[in-house]
Amino acid sequence: MIKGNFIDNLPKVYGIYTGGFLAFIIIMAIGEQMGMSAKAIGIAFVAFTVAIYAIIGYLSRTAQADAYYVAGRQVPTVFNGMATAADWMSGASFVAMAGGIYFKGYGYMALLVGWTGGYVLVASLLAPYLRKFGCYTVPDFIGTRYGGNLSRFLAVVVLTVASFTYVTAQINATGTIASVALDIPFQYAVYVGLVSILLCSMLGGMRGVTWTQVAQYIVLIIAYLLPVFWISNKMGAGFFPHFMLADEVARIADLEAQFGLGTVKNSAADLATVPKGLAGITKAHSAVNATPWAFISLALAMMMGTASLPHVMMRYFTTPSVKAARKSVGWSLFFIFLLYSSAPMLATLSKLSLIDPNLATGIIGKSISEVQAIDWYQNWNQANLMFVSDFNGNGTLELNEFFMGGKAVVLATPEIAGLPYVISGLVAAGGMAAAMSTADGLILAIANALSHDLYYKIIDPKAETAKRLVVARVLLVVIGFAGATIAAMEIQGILGSVIWAFDFAMSGLFFPLVLGVWWKRANREGAIAGMALGLASGMGYLIWVRNGGSGFLGITQLTFGIFGSAVSLVSMVVVSLITSEPDAATQKMVDEVRVPSGKSILGKQH
């Protein structure tokens, strides 16, 4: 299937796959009508999709280094765009983003701008040049451009810190979904999630991950868009929600004023009775509720972080040419745009359906006992994602007396709007696809850096291909289990740790990567200082703020990368200038990286 003219047949293969998946949804819908239980539908969705990914992973097995590390550099632009979109959109994007917008409004939407704007930096500053370089991993570029084992090693360190922070959150998300869909305890579900993840990447490396990520993108985008369009039509809000929800957005603003948002405050004693993790609506839905700097600093940190995260960058090493790498960034962002532009629409529909007294589903203004008798309220209250309490004792539910978990916006809205259960099963499969695809990309990025850069380039440069690939696979499993073990302890929230990963990456890698291409004078000593001091100062700032430090310039624990990368830039420039300039061979190498034609710097197999 993968051999021969597989690449030429891609549109056909994935066309059949998409048709098959849609047919599966219809069969499940018919099954539901015929009395199939909700639990059986949930299990069928998750099991069916994961089994398909595993089959793709098996068919993509390989013993070639360039297929294992960079999918043989033959992934066409549009398909690489889909794979990158799946790689990029994590469990957090899928499950938590609409919830974040629902609760925090404008201030949170800085993440939408940041997580898309970063791709402009990827396309213009880095991806085409790193593709020309011909590296297998991001530290491969750093190590060859600047020379020396120390620079390579530091790049591996930054990559590992950033990616590992990120991956525990993703394994956690696969565990959460597997535990709900398969009805097993979270501690075991985490390992079910892990095994599914490893099935995709172990045999085929980057090649296996690429073709499963394309399949996962198709599942996750159908699972996200179908409910949004369906709910919008069912509510009569508009056939095409993205262009037609202006009235609904205005209506929410009216209701917020009517219900006294921001003026009625809950006492601390009342709030203490609300279960942990749930929140009420306290911020305006569409109005500007953050200072310009709070918005801009968060967006900027996410943009620079995007351009420094190795698991995204390495996707552009798989395209056939430099030209294709550039175009592929555009396609990636297009596919990401489809989901990101829908998240605010879902948040709007979800909020309106809950708070508008004119809608049948609206609960604000109803009596507390009436709300507590609703089926879906009972379900989600049991799942610890919804809570109401009559603080003022008037028997009626007020806006400030309704609490919900962020995940409920994606997970519960279909049920609240009265969609059939088959949609909830679909959403579970979509969330699983989103979390698995990102986890695969991250685990592979770490394992490849450790096996290629640390083991092969530094420890044992004479190792044969077969041995290298065994080491790579062993590391993949070890890192996966380490991530799952930490995820099973449930120490951090999904979103917080995702944002930290961006800050770590930008602190240590943004300027060493960008200046490596755009500033010929940048040398080894400068890069070492930039990576080491950038990461150390970013991490120091985070620890300081976490331990009660006041911070400065409005830089918070979510944007500490701005401080880290500033230190990185200054130290890299200063140290480069006071030490001698790179030798002629390095300067010539930079010249060659800057033009698309000609041979890549590193050979096809290296």
Add this chain to the structure above:
Amino acid sequence: MSKQAQHWEKTRGLLIVTLAIWFVFSIGIFLFGAEMESVGGPFGYPLTYWFTCQGSLGIFVILIFWFANRQEKIDEEFGFSEKGDD
């Protein structure tokens, strides 16, 4: 000036234009978030809201494709483009 230096100069010029547009729609306009709020945007959304959930995002997509095409033209002009693949 050598062919390669000219090529790099044009490439750098394109980078500056691209980053300037990027800066306006990722940072510049959000300095005026509160001021733009009362202005009506496309499809009837408040302008700030529209930019954060559709406008800036869509502009980035178009910007990257525009950039990719311009860079290809520059590469072709100096004979530095790759042959024979997509």
